[in-house]
Amino acid sequence: MKDGMRKVVIVPCSGIGKPFGTVAREAAYDLVEDLRPHATRLVALSKLVLGDAESRAIVAAHPVITIDGCKLNCAAKCVQESGGTIVREVAVLEVFRQHKDLKPEGIAELNPEGVRLARVLAEELLPEIDALTAGAAGEDDHV
Amino acid sequence: MSDSPERKAGIIACSGEELAEGTVTRLAALRVLHDTRRGDTVTLCLPLFLAGGEGERTFARDFPTITVDGCELRCAARATERYSARPAASLVVTELAAARGITGVAGCRRLNDAGQRAVEAVADELAGLVDQVLGREGAR
Ligand code: SF4
Ligand code: SF4
Numbered sequence: 001m002k003d004g005m006r007k008v009v010i011v012p013c014s015g016i017g018k019p020f021g022t023v024a025r026e027a028a029y030d031l032v033e034d035l036r037p038h039a040t041r042l043v044a045l046s047k048l049v050l051g052d053a054e055s056r057a058i059v060a061a062h063p064v065i066t067i068d069g070c071k072l073n074c075a076a077k078c079v080q081e082s083g084g085t086i087v088r089e090v091a092v093l094e095v096f097r098q099h100k101d102l103k104p105e106g107i108a109e110l111n112p113e114g115v116r117l118a119r120v121l122a123e124e125l126l127p128e129i130d131a132l133t134a135g136a137a138g139e140d141d142h143v
Numbered sequence: 144m145s146d147s148p149e150r151k152a153g154i155i156a157c158s159g160e161e162l163a164e165g166t167v168t169r170l171a172a173l174r175v176l177h178d179t180r181r182g183d184t185v186t187l188c189l190p191l192f193l194a195g196g197e198g199e200r201t202f203a204r205d206f207p208t209i210t211v212d213g214c215e216l217r218c219a220a221r222a223t224e225r226y227s228a229r230p231a232a233s234l235v236v237t238e239l240a241a242a243r244g245i246t247g248v249a250g251c252r253r254l255n256d257a258g259q260r261a262v263e264a265v266a267d268e269l270a271g272l273v274d275q276v277l278g279r280e281g282a283r
Contacts, residue, residue, distance in 0.1 A: 012160060
């Protein structure tokens, strides 16, 4: 990527005990694989927990969106600890409150409502991602 | 901790979002937690070691813990040792897959066939380690 500030880093939490954690992960893949593959990239939360230097450098150099599965907000806390600049903290629970018909179930495999909730969450982030990355479309997608 | 019948093994998966092997850790851990060793195992979201409190950091001291990592960076094993206690056992998906002749694991979000075979292999190995750390070898 030519302009170091034109990619948004997505950090979902690694929630393994609740469907809401899986929604966070699914929404992150919606963004980086389907909706904005050239404008976003993932950073694995476990690498930040471990203090991996490369991952810390990436979150320190780019705007970060965190997506958390519960009120413990692990992704947001770990990105802050890593010196990252969070432009948006998303709580899956808050998004669910706006879309009560999309109740996620299943952890290893989400039900269709959970998959849809993830997509809705991801789509709600698009205007912000587009504003942050305006002019970057089509550029080399390496951070 | 006593050897009472309630004794459980802890499982911590790296859940690495950037590699398909990270997805393997998550699905294999869930299979053991919810299916093959249900009732014998407990888990903790890995980031709670950093984002949580003292209660989370005693996890690997309270439960003999097995870490499951996607690659040789071994984030779960190293974070568990750093923040809680040395894991009782650990697994690395890339190593186990290579040992079992499973190649071409791909698909962070939806694993391919090789990835599914890796989940089975890791879950199987993990269940054996659960028995081992709980002193139930030969129980399977
Ligand atoms: S925010 Fe909640 S669900 Fe996500 S990793 Fe932390 S404890 Fe788990
Ligand atoms: S151990 Fe490997 S796959 Fe797992 S979070 Fe760390 S870098 Fe990613």
